[in-house]
Amino acid sequence: MPDLRVAFRLQVRPELLDEYRAVHSPVRREMLEAIAASGRRNYSLFLDDTDGTLFGYYEVDDDEAAQASLATSDVATQWEAEMSRYFISLGGRADQAARRLPEVFNLADQRSGAADRETDIS
16 A cells, blocks of 8 residues: 555644644654554644644555554553643544645656656657
């Protein structure tokens, strides 16, 4: 199964931006291990200081399996409970309730498709 690229968006409470940043520098080792064990990789978070928009990205082979792994992890459950106070309008755990963003462009896919089209023409 090819890599699945997942992007999501959350809204951090503006008054808690500095604290949110601090709890991620660094993230507890046990949580990092739980994320890796779930199969997520190339995981990044980006925070817009002007309005608290948080953009996340990761790659995974099976996102449903990764979510199930984290949902049954005591470490992830505790982490998500602690993190819930940072988010606005969140209906559940951040790792489960984040708004997914559809991918509209990927350079590697586009370049690969262009190369395939050139091969078909020759």
